[in-house]
Amino acid sequence: MEMAQPVNIISGTSPLFWCHVIGDSIQCSGAQGQNVLRIAMDDVICILPHLSQDKSQYTMIYLRHNTWEAISQLEENTPARLVASILLTSPPSILLSRYLCAELPPHLRSTGSQKLDIHVIISSLSGTGKARRFFSKILQPLLSDIGLTEYEVHQTQSARSILDLCRTKLIVRANLRISQTIILLSGDGGLTDIVGSFHDATNNALVPPSIALIPLGTGNAMASSLNLLSNPAASLTTLVLGRPHPVPTFVTDFSPGVQYLEEGHVRVSVHNPSMNESTGHLRYGAVVASWGVHASLVADSDTPEYRKFGAERFQMAAKELLFPSNGTATHSYHGKLTLLQRNTDPDETKRKTVECEKHMYMLAALVPRLERDFVISPESVPLDGCLRMVHFGPIPPEQAMQLMASAYQGGGHVHEREVFYSEMDGFRIDLLEADERWRRICIDGRIFVIEEGGWVEVRKESRRLVGLLVRSMDDME
Numbered sequence: 469m470e471m472a473q474p475v476n477i478i479s480g481t482s483p484l485f486w487c488h489v490i491g492d493s494i495q496c497s498g499a500q501g502q503n504v505l506r507i508a509m510d511d512v513i514c515i516l517p518h519l520s521q522d523k524s525q526y527t528m529i530y531l532r533h534n535t536w537e538a539i540s541q542l543e544e545n546t547p548a549r550l551v552a553s554i555l556l557t558s559p560p561s562i563l564l565s566r567y568l569c570a571e572l573p574p575h576l577r578s579t580g581s582q583k584l585d586i587h588v589i590i591s592s593l594s595g596t597g598k599a600r601r602f603f604s605k606i607l608q609p610l611l612s613d614i615g616l617t618e619y620e621v622h623q624t625q626s627a628r629s630i631l632d633l634c635r636t637k638l639i640v641r642a643n644l645r646i647s648q649t650i651i652l653l654s655g656d657g658g659l660t661d662i663v664g665s666f667h668d669a670t671n672n673a674l675v676p677p678s679i680a681l682i683p684l685g686t687g688n689a690m691a692s693s694l695n696l697l698s699n700p701a702a703s704l705t706t707l708v709l710g711r712p713h714p715v716p717t718f719v720t721d722f723s724p725g726v727q728y729l730e731e732g733h734v735r736v737s738v739h740n741p742s743m744n745e746s747t748g749h750l751r752y753g754a755v756v757a758s759w760g761v762h763a764s765l766v767a768d769s770d771t772p773e774y775r776k777f778g779a780e781r782f783q784m785a786a787k788e789l790l791f792p793s794n795g796t797a798t799h800s801y802h803g804k805l806t807l808l809q810r811n812t813d814p815d816e817t818k819r820k821t822v823e824c825e826k827h828m829y830m831l832a833a834l835v836p837r838l839e840r841d842f843v844i845s846p847e848s849v850p851l852d853g854c855l856r857m858v859h860f861g862p863i864p865p866e867q868a869m870q871l872m873a874s875a876y877q878g879g880g881h882v883h884e885r886e887v888f889y890s891e892m893d894g895f896r897i898d899l900l901e902a903d904e905r906w907r908r909i910c911i912d913g914r915i916f917v918i919e920e921g922g923w924v925e926v927r928k929e930s931r932r933l934v935g936l937l938v939r940s941m942d943d944m945e
């Protein structure tokens with residue numbers, strides 16, 4: 469096995485610290501007991517063996533300002549380095565077991581003849597637009613500290629940038645059997661672009677890329693579900709110490725008149741010319757598919773004005789939908805809903821049409837959380853591939869608000885009488901709405917408008933063509 473080169477990021481004259489762990493923090497003290505430094509355990513990114521003869525010495529890399537609030541206030545003139553390091557002697561085993569990176573993992577180094585490409589994708593408009601700064605102040609210094617200097621940086625210029633990058637480079641390289649690691653600074657949208665592009669590619673023998681998700685979007689449903697949102701260091705630790713896990717997806721089939729709303733308003737045909745007429749309207753998702761209030765609030769809040777409010781934009785748009793400021797009644801969504809359940813014979817699907825054709829909330833999720841505190845499907849386990857539906861019909865808006873509040877308090881809404889909550893293999897909606905405002909479908913935050921009389925069908929997909937870095941399944945519970 470090829471040994472990774474330990475990186476000497478601290479000069480020979482750097483002071484050496486002893487440390488011990490007290491509760492949630494690490495107390496470090498210099499040789500004469502001076503220079504006492506306290507570092508929160510959660511601020512640590514990783515610990516590397518130090519490049520010295522003394523095998524008891526380690527470099528601990530940690531994050532200053534380890535909160536999303538601090539990150540969101542980062543200005544260009546913030547001191548360049550928010551990643552710091554300290555030289556430790558004989559750190560306690562509790563620290564090493566959690567953070568030691570004895571050698572760089574396969575997703576961060578080429579081994580022998582196996583070449584590795586590393587790409588950093590900065591989605592410039594994700595969330596409140598902090599991805600570029602996160603890269604220059606935090607990620608770039610970290611990569612340099614762990615000895616990584618060879619990687620390509622791609623910054624999005626448009627809503628199509630990630631799709632274009634996948635088509636022109638990432639899929640081509642995956643076809644050549646080159647391993648790739650993608651460090652993705654974005655929300656769920658960037659992830660969906662990559663997942664969708666790899667599933668659209670006709671060659672299933674592609675080498676799956678490993679994606680390290682750095683959550684800089686608004687909802688960050690996947691990252692919240694993977695426990696990467698507790699603090700900014702968590703996703704960096706996962707980048708260094710994680711292992712790839714295949715990402716389950718669902719596939720959405722639309723009626724032929726469907727249009728995609730790019731950047732919230734530009735209409736784009738969904739037809740994929742590389743596929744035939746009957747399979748040309750497919751879209752893949754890894755997080756959520758919805759209609760009704762959820763899809764409407766995601767669509768309505770995707771404007772530059774709403775985006776300034778971060779995740780709060782979803783609640784603001786929900787309020788406007790449930791209690792319209794023009795005084796009109798709350799809308800109930802009209803359509804025929806059919807639930808799909810596979811039989812023991814995997815080629816046979818049982819279809820059950822729901823009697824009532826009026827709906828308010830209709831959502832199917834592969835993950836438990838849609839935001840850090842919004843637990844839409846408490847029984848979901850991220851990356852296990854189970855699709856769960858949350859549905860309720862027309863109810864008074866105050867009651868709908870109450871149900872959403874319960875979702876923000878740990879997901880208690882699924883126990884309420886009005887809510888249907890169940891695992892399933894898919895669903896179909898035949899839309900019976902005249903106004904296209906109520907024919908909007910959300911797939912992982914992307915909005916699709918179905919034509920009058922059109923339909924949408926969502927099914928679990930069996931192929932898993934990309935990997936996401938995670939530390940361990942225990943971290944996700």
Ligand SMILES: Nc1ncnc2c1ncn2[C@@H]1O[C@H](COP(=O)(O)OP(=O)(O)OP(=O)(O)O)[C@@H](O)[C@H]1O
Nearest residue numbers: 593594595624625626627655656657685686687688
């Ligand atoms: N430079 C750019 N110009 C135009 N659109 C962009 C640009 N960069 C990114 N985008 C688009 O901005 C949107 C950002 O989506 P993303 O999902 O990453 O963030 P989000 O919507 O804030 O988060 P989440 O989906 O987690 O709620 C995507 O539609 C993406 O294509």
